[in-house]
Amino acid sequence: MTLTEDRARRNPAPAVRRRTDPDLATRSQGGQRFLLLGLVLASAYSLFPVWWLIVAATKDRTGLSQSNGLWFSGMHLWNNLHQLFTYEDGIFLRWTANSLLYAGVGSFGGTLIALATGYGLARFDFPGRAVVFACVVGSFLIPIALLTLPLYLLFSEIGLVDTPWAMLVPCLINPFSVYLAKVYTEATIPFELLEAARLDGAGELRIFVSIVLRMMTTGGATVFLLAFVNTWNAFFLPLTVLRGEENWTLNIGLYNWSGKRLESGVDLTSLVLTGALLSIVPMAIMMVAMRRYWRTGVTLGALK
Numbered sequence: 001m002t003l004t005e006d007r008a009r010r011n012p013a014p015a016v017r018r019r020t021d022p023d024l025a026t027r028s029q030g031g032q033r034f035l036l037l038g039l040v041l042a043s044a045y046s047l048f049p050v051w052w053l054i055v056a057a058t059k060d061r062t063g064l065s066q067s068n069g070l071w072f073s074g075m076h077l078w079n080n081l082h083q084l085f086t087y088e089d090g091i092f093l094r095w096t097a098n099s100l101l102y103a104g105v106g107s108f109g110g111t112l113i114a115l116a117t118g119y120g121l122a123r124f125d126f127p128g129r130a131v132v133f134a135c136v137v138g139s140f141l142i143p144i145a146l147l148t149l150p151l152y153l154l155f156s157e158i159g160l161v162d163t164p165w166a167m168l169v170p171c172l173i174n175p176f177s178v179y180l181a182k183v184y185t186e187a188t189i190p191f192e193l194l195e196a197a198r199l200d201g202a203g204e205l206r207i208f209v210s211i212v213l214r215m216m217t218t219g220g221a222t223v224f225l226l227a228f229v230n231t232w233n234a235f236f237l238p239l240t241v242l243r244g245e246e247n248w249t250l251n252i253g254l255y256n257w258s259g260k261r262l263e264s265g266v267d268l269t270s271l272v273l274t275g276a277l278l279s280i281v282p283m284a285i286m287m288v289a290m291r292r293y294w295r296t297g298v299t300l301g302a303l304k
Contacts, residue, residue: 106171107227118181140175184219
C-alpha cells in the first residue's frame with residue numbers, strides 16, 4: 001500500500017450531500033405556482049378595464065350613477081348603439097372611417113417605407129450609413145408631443161392643416177419602424193441569397209419586391225400592427241392639426257362628447273362609453289388577423 005492510499009484510507013473524503021428528487025419536484029412545483037399566480041394577476045389587471053367598459057356600455061345614465069360599476073343593471077346596449085349611430089346624423093361612423101383611413105393607409109405606407117429603409121441600412125454599404133442609423137435611433141427617442149407643434153407650423157405654411165394629409169404624412173415616417181425593419185433584415189436576409197439573385201440577373205427593385213418583402217412578412221406584420229395601434233390611439237397630433245368635426249378621429253370625437261357635459265349640460269356619457277367599447281373592435285380584429293403571420297414566422301425559424 002502506498003503512502004497516498006494509506007492517507008486516503010485514514011482520512012476519507014466527506015460525502016457530498018445531494019438533493020433528492022422530491023426536493024427538486026417541490027421546488028419546481030413552487031416555481032410553477034408562483035408563475036401561474038403572476039400570470040393570473042397580470043391577466044386580471046389587463047382585463048379589468050375591459051370588463052368595466054363592457055358592463056358600463058350596457059347601462060343608461062341612471063344605471064351608471066346608481067348601480068354597481070362591475071355588474072349589469074338592465075340591458076340598454078342596443079338603445080345606446082342606436083343613439084350612437086344616429087346622434088348628429090351619424091357623425092360617429094364618419095369618425096370611425098377617418099380613424100380607419102389614417103391608421104390603415106398611413107400604417108401600410110409607413111410599413112413599406114420602413115421595410116425599404118431598414119433593408120437599405122442593413123444590406124447596402126454607403127458613405128454615412130452609421131450616421132444615418134444614429135439619426136434614426138436618436139429620432140425615435142424624441143416624444144411625438146415635442147414634434148406636434150413644429151409639424152403644425154409646417155403644415156400651416158403648406159396648407160395641410162385640417163386635411164387628411166396632416167395625419168397621413170406623419171404616419172409615413174416612423175423611425176422606430178425603420179429600426180425594427182433593419183434588425184429583422186439582418187436576422188433573416190442572408191447576403192448569399194442577394195448575391196445569387198444578382199448573379200441571375202435580377203435588379204435591386206425586383207430583389208426587394210420578389211424576395212425581400214416575402215421573407216420579411218412576419219417583420220412587416222409586426223411593424224404594421226405597431227404603427228396601426230399607435231396611429232389609432234393618437235390624440236395630441238389630431239387634436240392639434242384637425243379642426244373640423246368631419247376630419248376628426250374617434251378619440252377626438254369621443255373626447256369632444258365627454259366635454260359637452262361641462263359646456264352645454266348635455267350628458268353623453270353612455271354614448272362615450274359605448275363608442276369607446278366599439279373602438280376596441282378594430283384593434284382586436286387586427287390582432288387576430290396578424291396572428292397567423294407570427295405563427296408562420298415562428299414555424300419557419302424552427303425549420304431552419
